[in-house]
Amino acid sequence: MTASRTARERVRAELTKEITDIARRQLATEGAGGLSLRAVAREMGMVSSAIYRYFPSRDDLLTALIIDGYNALGEAVERTEAEVPRADHLGRWLAVCHAVREWGVAHPHEYALIYGSPVPGYQAPQDTVEARIRDVAVLGRLMSDAWQAGAVRAPEEEAPRELDPDVTGFHDLMPGVPDNVIWRALTAWTTLYGWVSFEVFGQFDNTIEDRRGAFEHSMRVTAGTIGLAQ
Amino acid sequence: MTASRTARERVRAELTKEITDIARRQLATEGAGGLSLRAVAREMGMVSSAIYRYFPSRDDLLTALIIDGYNALGEAVERTEAEVPRADHLGRWLAVCHAVREWGVAHPHEYALIYGSPVPGYQAPQDTVEARIRDVAVLGRLMSDAWQAGAVRAPEEEAPRELDPDVTGFHDLMPGVPDNVIWRALTAWTTLYGWVSFEVFGQFDNTIEDRRGAFEHSMRVTAGTIGLAQ
């Protein structure tokens, strides 16, 4: 009986996947604003109302694509970073940086969906929280490894005590890392995504040609900010 | 005769301004996606087709709002930075940072319009280029002043020679500043906007509560990256 029920549910899962696949292709070509449920239905040979059996609204489809985007980016970061020797902390950092940047320029619309302006009212936060921290978790392990290996030069400044309640959430991500280093890592994180956002969103157009080279240099400087020795 | 001609043109200018004002209010409440020419026309008591006498398309209206946004942000940065003594370079840097952040959190949708994902195909670049560099011009003068006053600690690393063609464009913005400092300033610039984008786009929700305090600390660290002494 489970077999027959799964027969039904399997068709449903397949159609759901087909919808998201087509939607992702539309997203890649038209952007988030051009994503149309009717166009997806048309391409599937369905009538538009049938889509609503699978996604109750356009925003729900977008939310599914957002989660997929987080996972795709997170997986790209994990995979690239895993290829670098564990002791090469600077190399791991640079691998993370280039993975983020290359995924962003390769999938600009998906990047815009997850790191650009939030398109609908708001996406469901609880559903996305597992997928969204995959990339930052990689940085956390990296920082933790580097610190415990003594490869991080301690910053001169102290972490402001009034930020204590805010920094506790990061202790799980970077076990053993002192607070002032955590704040520097977070600052570096914003540098990384600030750069990629600038590039993906066209802020470097007619300004910087050798994007990868400039990015590489900037991320090396940023590595120095975290205290990762060359 | 010019008086009579200006009579007509004055009405036109007033109506154009009224359209952009209403559009900006709609943008602030609904976001870029919810901006509707018909709704603007409705609020003005006009018929929708009449709007097209003033803006040939929705994207043109958005472009006008983008230029306005760049100018508003640039003016806010200029005004805030001008209040700090010229010799207090760190203070000027922090003033710039807080001006950007406060404008961004106060006008999230406008910020998203100019620093988020590009909504239409592409906005006219030549029309916006004058307004868009007002903020970065402030940083340029600040860096130039600080360097010439000897207040910038020179970085250890050299600027990569393959980036020479890209860095020349910044020499006008920061006269006299050596290339490696320019790249550090650009890196700091991405840190600033990366942070503000993270905050405005909700990436810090349920993560950081004392946004201003964390931002202040992060921008002080970043000042050290540029070489601005404490």
Place this chain on the structure above:
DNA sequence: CAGTCGTCAAGAGCAGTGCTCTCGTTTGTT
């Protein structure tokens, strides 16, 4: 085996959108 109940695709329809075209009217210029 027969009946029932839930799932599904299809179609019509509503309200809204950007944009185009045409038609009188108003306004400014020669």
Place this chain on the structure above:
DNA sequence: AACAAACGAGAGCACTGCTCTTGACGACTG
């Protein structure tokens, strides 16, 4: 006074997200 440009109004096209209803098929239960 005559002409041309600019203008507001209205109708209309193609499109969107979304809702509701109808009829058919499949799966589970008596």
